[in-house]
Amino acid sequence: MATYCFDGTLTGLLCCVFRAFRFQEFDVHITANPQSQHGLFDEFIVVSSQDVQGQRVWQGLKQKIQPGSLRQFYLCFLSEQEQAFQHLFDFCIYVFQHGHAVDGNYGHPAVLGMAQWAKQVGREKHRMEAFVRFKKCQDGLFLSLVRPDFNVLPLIERHFKARYQDQRWLIYDEQRDYGIYYDLDDVHQVQMNARQLDLQLGSGHSQAFSIELDAEEFLYDQLWKDYFHSVNIQARQNMKLHIQYVPKRYWRYMNEKSL
Structure with a gap:
């Protein structure tokens, strides 16, 4: 299994998706930690942030999913959690590999995971506004x-x-x-x-x-x-x-x- 390491930005995460489709690598571990542990035979790849690649993936998401799901994607990213980053990567792979809308399929672990993290971030937003x-x-x-x-x-x-x-x-x-x-x-x-x-x-x-x-x-x-x-x-x-x-x-x- 390959491990993609990005710089922690949204653009960097989207560039991981771009690289996955470019090299047809979909069974990938995502991390924003350069010191992340990986297997002895795993390939550790540092993915650089490139605005052009990130924009291509973002525009593709806008065409494939509903605005509500796009907001959930952003909220999930703001959680800054490794597990959330993995869900977002897997969500993108799932969306782009299907010709029909799949962002409402909560039976898929990536779709469900993204929604759950987005809910937690949304709850924290409301509490900050209140407190x-x-x-x-x-x-x-x-x-x-x-x-x-x-x-x-x-x-x-x-x-x-x-x-x-x-x-x-x-x-x-x-x-x-x-x-x-x-x-x-x-x-x-x-x-x-x-x-x-x-x-x-x-x-x-x-x-x-x-x-x-x-x-x-x-x-x-x-x-x-x-x-x-x-x-x-x-x-x-x-x-x-x-x-x-x-x-x-x-x-x-x-x-x-x-x-």
Whole structure:
């Protein structure tokens, strides 16, 4: 069995599909990890990203599958999981080897697997839209540091641009070292070295960012905590149900959950 190693980009994955059909190699293991383990007699092939080849495969997919399946394909890719990459490769092989529409055949493991990963990424997108909290900085920038399970920043920028049109904001993914910045006109991707810098957000722990908070931010933070506790009915607390809807891994973003 051959192992195709690509650079982790969508174009790179599509180029793997292009190469598979070019050399008629369909029983292939897909990985984005150059250190991936492979069998002693397996062929390890590094597939370079080429825009022309990637576009040919993408345009072919657009002609063969429904728009909903194309979106599922993109969401599955944003999971950044090796298993998901394999499902996407196998899905492409399955689609292009059949003359009729097969993207609705959930009996095929690649079609089902792609849909399942897309569902998980979509769920993470909605939770980020619900649980992201901003801190106001001295220069008027509203900042939020996040660490989502999947790479969902490309999916949430439209939501936040529509919701916060009158203020500059930055949502920065600490795990992937990039963010989306809105400058009152457009949303841009930005990168900076966030690991070497510190910012005390007043929540009892240090966050990695060198930005001074607005003097009134701590007041608004406390006002929100007071409001949350005043409307909370202690006698009717159901922590098990609460955690089901608001998992603990999201509490780090929420002012009312900090001490």
